[in-house]
Amino acid sequence: MAAALTSQLHALVNNMFATGLLDDQFQQLQMLQDFSAPDFVSEVVTLFCDDGERIIGELARELDKPNVDFDRVDSFAHQLKGSSASVGAQKVKNTCIQFREFCQQRSRDGCLKTLDLVRTEFYDLRNKFQAMLQLEQQIQACYPKH
Amino acid sequence: MARKMIRVLLVEDEEIHRVMARAAVKAAAGTEDDVLDLAENGAAAVRRVREVAPYDLILMDRQMPVMDGHEATRRIRAMGVTTPIVAVSSDGLPADVEAFIGAGADYFTPKPLSKEKLGNILAKFGLT
Structure with missing residues (x-):
């Protein structure tokens, strides 16, 4: 049972690398997990997922206002870019870079179109991260605690 | 040989970067948590540097509420502090x-x- 789940987990993570969802930074994250912080990856991934959902909501609200404060919008995009870089969320990070270019051009239309891309990439990754964490929990449950 | 114990001030407003930096400092320096101090913005960093014993290293974010990393760095230098300040920004x-x-x-x-x-x-x- 545990072996099958572990195999599923490896396949999922390999696929996330192969499709460019993740870059090498995710491996850096994994290297920081040790016996003194066994849930480190899970903690950082959860922070990323929570931050991302909150920031995408803020971006949509800001862009919906009659007078868009592009500096404020850019500040949120900057946060999401940094958060994405921390977990190696390559596609989300790259769409944030595109988004910020439209921000600098003060283009609401450009920002709105790119926000759709950011949202798509973020939720695709979040779903896969959630599947990954669920598999990890199932694997841990296969081994009784002493 | 045991590594030198160091005092690091991390100036960072976002939780995800604080968690990452704490783990990276611990892994790289082998330090215990009690030598990594946190300041959530530039103004808090200036206060800490003024009030706390000297740090060996300051890791400074740029974009933060209240006071950004540039201003905090300027103020810390104006106090005559020579501690290495490393800017950490995306x-x-x-x-x-x-x-x-x-x-x-x-x-x-x-x-x-x-x-x-x-x-x-x-x-x-x-x-x-």
Whole structure:
């Protein structure tokens, strides 16, 4: 049972690398997990997922206002870019870079179109991260605690 | 041989970067948590530097509420503090780097922090 789940987990993570969802930074994250912080990856991934959902909501609200404060919008995009870089969320990070270019051009239309891309990439990754964490929990449950 | 114990001030407003930096410092320096202090913005960093015993290293974010990293760096330098200040930011364009160095930072490294980057920083400033 545990072996099958572990195999599923490896396949999922390999696929996330192969499709460019993740870059090498995710491996850096994994290297920081040790016996003194066994849930480190899970903690950082959860922070990323929570931050991302909150920031995408803020971006949509800001862009919906009659007078868009592009500096404020850019500040949120900057946060999401940094958060994405921390977990190696390559596609989300790259769409944030595109988004910020439209921000600098003060283009609401450009920002709105790119926000759709950011949202798509973020939720695709979040779903896969959630599947990954669920598999990890199932694997841990296969081994009784002493 | 045991590694030198160091005191690091991490100036960072976002939780995800604080968690990453804490883990990277611990992995690179082998330090205990009690030598890594946190300040959530530039103003809090200036207060800490003024009130707490000298730090060996300051890791400074740029974009923060209340006071940004450039201003905090300028104020810390104006106090006569010579502690190495390493700017840590996801904005790594030459103009961003120059602005931080101009404010008084000694070095710039792009986010996210990693064990390897921290190791290089500690070696650069003779903290290993």
